Amino acid sequence: MKIKFSKRDENEESNSVTGYKSDKEIIRIAKEALSEIIDPELGIDIISLGLVYDIYLESTKVESQKLSETTELETLVVDMTLTTPGCPVSESLPSQARDYLSEILGPQINVKMNIVWDPPWTPEKMDFTIARAMGLL
Amino acid sequence: MNPSGNFNLSESVSVNPIGGTATSRTPPPHVPLMFLFSSIIFFGVGGIVTFFYASFLIHDPTDDKSVADVHLYLLGFITMGILGALHQFSPVITLEKLYSIKLAYFTYGLYIIGIILLPLGLILGSEALTAFGGASLGTSIVTVIVNLSRPLLKGKKSVSRLGLRISITYLLITACFGVTFASTHNSFSPPTHLVLAHASFGLIGWAGISYIAVSERLWPMFLLSHVNQAKYGKLAIYFVAIGELILAVGLIISNELIAVAGGLVIGLGILSHLASLLNYIKHRHRKLELLHGYIFTSVICLITSAVMGILAVTLNISWSYKEKLSLLTVVFLFGWLATALIGHLHKIIPFIIWGVLRKHGVTKLKNKKPVMFSNLYLANIAKLSLVFVISSFVCFAIGILQGSVDIVKVAGIFIFASALTGFANLSITPIVLFLRNRGSKTTHGFDVSNRLPNVTSVEKI
Structure with a gap:
């Protein structure tokens, strides 16, 4: 598992915006949720496949003109790649992951999926034990 | 999309009314x-026509009934299958959406009308039907070129895009020949060398290059094989494209030397294509599976076709044997594309349907395991379809060599059986899954009932 967590993960204090215990807790839940997203072609979850590069939280301030007030919004950002650019599931897998994360984390956290191609995915990024068990590598 | 080529999903996702969430690039499923399903149907119809008009195929391949059958196979099956794949893949490959979804319906409607009327007109001897069918197909091809113009002109550069640009150009040339022949059918009988040029444009320039281009995208994915550059694929596309041009010029001006030179360049393209396949297999990270059975069979057909072509040109034999070898060259070239297409349909159709099923809440099997692409058809039936396809081309070869109408009739039966099993296999399993799981309480395709307690147990302030 090669997810690099953002510096904010070190913040163990309660997050007043999301209501969760800590940023680290949110990321742990997100990672756990992403490990349930299975690549329907290979039968391996996207975390074990090494498709998720990074998970972090971003704070953004949203100004409402109507109410003339500023609200803080937490966004969970997932940097994710796919096995091949132009992969047929390139449309569905990230959407699926985003929908599930939104469902799990609740409305107080916005979810953003960044599809990244740099660095490109290689089979070496897979979890070796799981990949072998699935007949890959 | 940002300058590094990455894109943010929250900006690119839209809700697709039929197929669930998808980016705005892909058309509705x-x-x-x-x-794709229509192409399988026309493959079966082609088999039926082969059964009834086998004698024409053997004794007079230029008879209208033979021509009708050939068009059912090449336009109804191969071209329609490739068009289905291009409507799905060109936006994904190039990151540019189609020009218009409505135009895709228009293309499909005109194409269906054309592919029914053209063979019907040829079989019934109706000039009006033939001309109308040809015009309808020609217009349909123009609309598909317009629709694909955005992804192929503006889209991201790749070997696949290069190949598809060339193949679409050859499709247009093929259509020009075809419409001319269809509109002057009864008043003008085109000379054989022009018919052969038309056939080579369609079979090699359009269908062959399209397949090579798309396979350069699909093989790394299906084999989980990552090679740095698709250099062999690029070579294959260039060689086949240039070779086809030389071959067609040779055929049009009836110059055997130029035609043979074109054939040799195409041969280099075929070798590059095979080298590309070997390269992907060498670097693969997946075990060989059913699709590879189809691909290897198609490669055998391609090699057999090349050998037949070489023998037809080089052997000092009677004209009737040369004609048989030439016919086998075309039949096995069709076998290459047909086998590959059916194999890839067993991959492409399940993944499109998978998204549709998810939208309707079908995410789990009876055993509670998540639905995979491989669960959307029965592997044994798919193997049976492969056996039928192989048997049909073996029968075609024996039937043509022996001049046996009965054996060619059996080939037609095998083709029909292959289409029937393929269609049933790819459609019934998803329908059964849908009926079994409809109304299941899932959100976004997930059963979150087990997850939510874990989340709510997280301490909140």
Whole structure:
């Protein structure tokens, strides 16, 4: 598992915006949720496949003109790649992951999926034990 | 999309009314599916026509009934299948959406009308039907070129885009020949060398290059094989494209030397294509599976076709044997594309349907395991379809060599059986899954009932 967590993960204090215990807790839940997203072609979850590069939280301030007030919004950002650019599931897998994360984390956290191609995915990024068990590598 | 080529999903996702969430680039799933399933149907219809008009195929391949059958196979099956794949893949490959979804319906409608009327006109000897069918197909091809113009002109550069640009150009040339022949059918009998040029444009320039281009995208994915550059694929596309041009010029001006030179360049393209396949297999990270059975069979057909072509040109034999070898060259070239297409349909159709099923809440099997692409058809039936396809081309070869109408009739039966099992296999399993799981309480395709307690147990302030 090669997810690099953002510096904010070190913040163990309660997050007043999301209501969760800590940023680290949110990321742990997100990672756990992403490990349930299975690549329907290979039968391996996207975390074990090494498709998720990074998970972090971003704070953004949203100004409402109507109410003339500023609200803080937490966004969970997932940097994710796919096995091949132009992969047929390139449309569905990230959407699926985003929908599930939104469902799990609740409305107080916005979810953003960044599809990244740099660095490109290689089979070496897979979890070796799981990949072998699935007949890959 | 940002300058590094990455894109943010929250900006690019839209809700697709039929197929669930998808980016705005891909068409609704029923668009490629209507082309793909129709192509299998026309493969079966071609088999039926082969059964009834086998004697014409053996004794007079230029007879209208033979021509009708050939068009059912090449336009109804191969071209329609490729068009289905292109409607799905060109936006994904190039990151540019189609020009218009409505135009895709228009293309499909005109194409269906054309591919029914053209063979019917040829079989019934009706000039009006033939001309109308040809015009309808020609117009349909123009509309598909317009629709694909955005992804192929503006889209991201790749070997696949290069190949598809060339193949679409050859499709247009093929259509020009075809419409001319269809509109002057009864008043003008085109000379054989022009018919052969038309056939080579369609079979090699359009269908062959399209397949090579798309396979350069699909093979790394299906084999989980990552090679740095698709150099062999690029070479294959260039060689086949240039070779086809030389061959067609040779055929049009009836110059055997130029035609043979074109054939040799195409041969280099075929070798590059095979080298590309070997390269992907060498670097693969997946075990060989059913699709590879189809691909290897198609490669055998391609090699057999090349050998037959070489023998037809080089052997000092009677004209009737040369004609048989030439016929086998075309039959096995069709075998290459047909086998590969059916194999890839067993990959492409399940993944499109998978998205549709998810949208309707079908995410788990009876044993509570998540639905995979491989669960959307029965592997044994798919193997049976492969056996039928192989048997049909073996029968074609024996039937043509022995001049046996009965054996060619059996080939037609095998083709029909292959289409029937393929269609049933790819459609019934998803329908059964849908009926079994409809109304299941899931959100976004997930059963979150087990997850939510874990989340709510997280301490909140």
